[in-house]
Amino acid sequence: FLLVLIPTIFMGATLPVMCKYFATEEANLGQQVGYLYSINTLGAAAGCLFAGYFLIGFFGVLETALVAAGINLLIGLVCIVVFKKAEPGVTCGFGLPKPASVSLQLDKENSLWLAISFLCGFTALAYEVVWTRLLVFGIGSTVYSFSLMLANFLFGITVGGLLIVPFFKRKIDFRLLLTLFQFGIGLYLIFSLYQSNWILSSFIRPFLWDDAITEFWINMRNASALMFVPTVLFGMSFPVLTHLVTKGSQDIGSSLGIVYGMNTLGGIVGSIVAGYLLLPNLGSQQTLVCLSMLNFLSGMLLFATSSLFTGFIRKGAAISLSCLLFLFLLKMPNDLLKEIFLRDSFGKKNPEQLIYLKEGLTTTVAVFNDDRSGFRSKRLILNGINMSADSMNARKYMTLLSYIPLLLVENPKNVLVICFGTG
Template sequence: MTAPTTLSRSRFRFLCALLFCTGMTSLVFQIIWLRGFGIILGSTIYSMSSVITVFMLGLALGSFLMSQLLKRGRWLAAHPLAAYGSVELLVGLSALLVTWTLFTHQGFYLSLSGSPTAPLLKLLATQFTVCAALIAVPTTLMGMTLPLVSQLVTDRRQVSALYGINTIGGATGSIVASFVLIYYLGCVRAGAVAAALNGLIFCAAVLTSRYFPPVPAGAEETDDGAPAATLAAENRLLGRPLLLTLAVFSGFIALSCEITWTRFLSLAFGNRVYVTSIALALILLFMGQAARMSSALLRGPNPLWRILLYSCAFTLISFSAAFLLERPALQASHPGIVVLFILVMVVFPATALGLLFPLTLAARPAGVDNPASWVGLVYGFNTLASLVGSLASGYVLINLIGSNGLIAFNSALLVLSLLGLVYAFRQHFKPSDHALAAVAGLGFLAVILPRSTEVPPVVDATSAVVSSEDAHGIFSVVRMDAGRLRVLNNRTDLVYLYGDPTTQYVQESQAYLPILYAPQLERVLNIGSGYGITAGAFSRVAEVRAIEAVEIVPALVEHANLFSPGNHRYFDNPRIQVHVTDGRHFLATTPERYDIISINVSDPYLPGSSSLFSREFYEMARSRLKPGGVLAQHIFGPDIASLYHGIHEVFPHVKAIPAYGNGLTLIASAEPLRPHQREVFLRQYDEGRALFGPIGLDNGLAGFEELIALGDEKLQELASRAPEFRNSDDMPTLEFRRLPGKVGLFYSNN
């Protein structure tokens, strides 16, 4: 064989720098698009999955397309670096156009997004079509870059390293997008910065293309000094069909595991948007580092099959150790255990599994005339399998078998791969290989399988009333003292304790306060049903004709009977219609107009929830109210003054009552607020005592009006304070707010 056609160190580092920037800009755009599509399609697991699906499908199509073009395009073959730069320029221009239109033409895309209450398959088809129409072009272009650059090298170790650097660039982009670009510049300007970097890549590639001639046809690699018998056996096994099968396997299992890894990281570290970015960055970082490690492993004495064996075995052993640590780690008994759990559940497996695809990418079956075309084909199959893994796991498997079951499912796939390697290379096995495979198999049978049916123990099982899991998270209801219940999704408290008098007072007041000031009581919308207390309180007023309750967490609706009689069994009331979907998307697409819109969202800093506090949302809500209609919303926290000013800028007339001791329940209207229903409260409800007595106001409406007077005083104080920021869809300051405290970047209400 001839010597490998390797690049000089300086030129290879230059290519690495370009691929690093390519990965970084791609992830910046992906994070921006996830937020933009969350607004026009709804901040649900299904809309987010549609975005990721189209993103990965575009990468796969671009890779497949380039693998074919490289076989036929003479200019591409002669000028690969210039072609790569041109593709990057087109990526930047098309992605910036998508970003700009997402945040400036929301009304148009909302008209195409379909009804959130449509049948699931129809809704998914609509969301997929909208996503594909917008981001198919830039993502397809993104998928073309790695095959083009790989045309400059034939050394399989350098190809794997380039892929690893590209992935590490993606990890960096995840951090940079959340911690710097969106936080300081907003979404559209963050996209402009990413597009500018694409432009710089174009300039650098075109200006230096003459120093990177294409690899001569027929250039081959060395055999790395491996024993002849081992190479012969490896070549028989690792033919073209099997390598493509390995590419599919590694893509499916990596994305399937990524879904559970992201959940476990959020369980361990917090509920803020920064946690999601850090989780994605960690996964990509260690998978990218594994790709870089693969080039060093290929220089060593171990054949490819043994490295694959070690990868599968160490992943199984890590998962076994993680399951043993799961309970104390998720219940946070000691910070060191949490760190160790993340190491064995995420870091070690991500590194081990991260070796699989780069090793497959580096392999060259007999009969491959164009290595770059082969890279495009393998990369395309891997990405397409990643898409399937994401869809199957995120839509189906996690609902059927949960996070632990999904880890067990992927572990079973690894066991099958392990058995295949053991059988194929049994003649070349060393005692250490047998021992490692045996330990991995024992861990699967003794630890992983028995734990596969358990819901990750976020709460103590002895106090759990409900512990269930679906695509939206781990839903837990925990029995507290004095008969109170605590409700969590993952580790986030959804509402304050059920059964606490303050909870009943605040949640019911969010119905009675807007009822008092609304001119008409024909139709009410309650976004964020919580325990259902607010919807139930609306139903206690006979004059309210129709109530629509929208809740994004399905388990809260499914277990609503646990919160009776506090919610007045709202789910059995014929005047109440319950929708399980994103509240903002529902309001944006419904043809109805309302007398009252009551927004019962517990935390303005969470992803998804923060979009219910933006200027664009308030303007939309104002357009959905009937003349004189009233908006109600609870505000609290260190930014309460800025939250008040955000509402007041759109609704000039605001009143309030104290809530929870650290917040206010506001009502707002475009027209002056007058107690239109005061006589109804006095006449129909025993001067208000029939409504207000159960929430601790024995003197009825008189006591409630005293609270309103206190609220007026508080509003005067808030009005005197200048807002620190203005929250908008393009500038989502609330979601990316640096909250005070040691863990303010990680937790908001914990």
């Protein structure tokens, strides 16, 4: 927390400051914010890939952090040189502006937009926590896979920010558009649960890769199939929210900063709640279902408070949809992710051979009866990867592995070897 707090505070303040400087035309505010938001997020996605696939591997973690810090210093110096006002004979001093009261009026309408902004951030980062857990079964758990997952998440937001820009040139109901985005996110998450075995291919053993490019695109396909659609819709939602909140505001920078801050605060709370409360107690499937229900409820709230139709029709439709969702949840199977959990790098296991299955805090554990070698044995699988077995072949290589530490120490007197080279 102490390590990242100060730099992330300045990172969070950067986009509102840029929007204050560049987004100056109220008529084109949505387009300008959309472009800035997309470019900023695209840079984040590129940074994830560049750091994960190149910098850390070639230079190390510390050197990568120093490179990033150097880039920040360079940007700061360029800004000082370009934007300082040169007046001969006048000393240019540095000072912070005096704090001013926020000009955003927190009326009923703006309070709703800020609440939706918070919920968008909450669900987006909570989804990311669960997706990170599930993608282990498709792309592994290395620094490359994490970089790819995060870059894919950010790239989807970038695409969403760019796709929404043309809509600001038209006279449309942005509340209705935001409602459709929320329903779309919820629907795709439910769809992804039912099609999870198709969306996530099995983790490919490294010795079967033809080349690194093949590995990259297979992993990209898995990450994109799982998260691209909802992240695009999240990316389209933020510029719409800023357009709705800042419309008519005299201080665009502070208004946008509040929306951005609420969205980020929601992301912080969402990641904590998902990681510390929902996943440990409910598991991956029920966590995704709960989060998708939040998106559905957000959409129903936006629809119920809109000006479409009459109040009676809106409330009736919202109540009817709530009842349908409740009935759907009652009929929904609770083992939709079982096929993902019941497979390893050799393929899907037979559910009838399952002995034990448990989602833990950091790992999903599965134990099977395995008769692939012609003899009945038990096999331990963690996060979709074979770790250990009690078959004759497995016992042979594990016994041989136990000699390696002994060969590296001259004249050992006391020996203790636990799980060396296996799970």
